Amino acid sequence: MLDTDETTALDNLIPLRVTDLKEYEYCPRVVFYNTVMPVERKTTLKMERGKDEEFRLDALEKRRSLKRYELASGKRSFHVWLESKRLGLTGKLDLLISSPRGYFPVDFKYSQSRPHRNYAFQLAGYALLVEEAFGAKVETGFIYLLPAQEVVAVEVTPRLKEEAVERLAAIRDMIKDGILPPPTPFRNRCEDCEFRNYCGDVF
Numbered sequence: 633m634l635d636t637d638e639t640t641a642l643d644n645l646i647p648l649r650v651t652d653l654k655e656y657e658y659c660p661r662v663v664f665y666n667t668v669m670p671v672e673r674k675t676t677l678k679m680e681r682g683k684d685e686e687f688r689l690d691a692l693e694k695r696r697s698l699k700r701y702e703l704a705s706g707k708r709s710f711h712v713w714l715e716s717k718r719l720g721l722t723g724k725l726d727l728l729i730s731s732p733r734g735y736f737p738v739d740f741k742y743s744q745s746r747p748h749r750n751y752a753f754q755l756a757g758y759a760l761l762v763e764e765a766f767g768a769k770v771e772t773g774f775i776y777l778l779p780a781q782e783v784v785a786v787e788v789t790p791r792l793k794e795e796a797v798e799r800l801a802a803i804r805d806m807i808k809d810g811i812l813p814p815p816t817p818f819r820n821r822c823e824d825c826e827f828r829n830y831c832g833d834v835f
């Protein structure tokens with residue numbers, strides 16, 4: 633049972649979303665603009681989709697490389713809302729598969745490019761939430777690349793989960809300090825960024 637101080641500490645946690653983990657890894661400034669500045673937080677387009685992908689997932693589950701996860705015999709739940717008061721974290725998972733081999737979070741990605749490390753952090757965030765909600769270990773997640781209809785398995789290691797928790801603390805420090813963080817060192821990410829107008833020092 634939590635004592636009063638611990639309960640107060642949890643109540644005071646700045647609420648974060650799993651997508652903040654992905655965006656922070658992509659560029660810390662994106663999270664800064666979304667949280668510290670009065671810029672309207674956007675809901676992602678992909679949240680509106682998903683159900684119609686069910687059929688194509690059936691086909692993917694028959695792939696040999698995924699057989700060992702026994703996904704085909706698992707229960708599939710789309711758009712699963714997850715929340716952890718302990719982590720101050722929420723997220724809406726595209727798909728959760730619970731098979732005889734365990735729980736597998738699946739994130740849908742609507743772009744052609746291969747997933748970068750920021751997607752691994754997003755999966756780690758979902759894994760933490762699933763572990764807390766269902767009292768189970770999550771060791772593997774999937775990124776489903778919709779345009780290519782390809783599934784990428786991501787190992788969600790204990791270290792990756794620890795790093796995700798460390799990043800939540802770093803994001804909260806950034807929000808509390810209110811100081812603009814350095815830009816991403818990858819300038820190509822700035823080209824199509826919706827916040828490029830705010831980053832005068834980069835261009």
Ligand code: SF4
Binds near residue numbers: 659816821
């Ligand atoms: S323009 Fe570049 S530095 Fe600025 S928020 Fe976007 S990605 Fe980050």
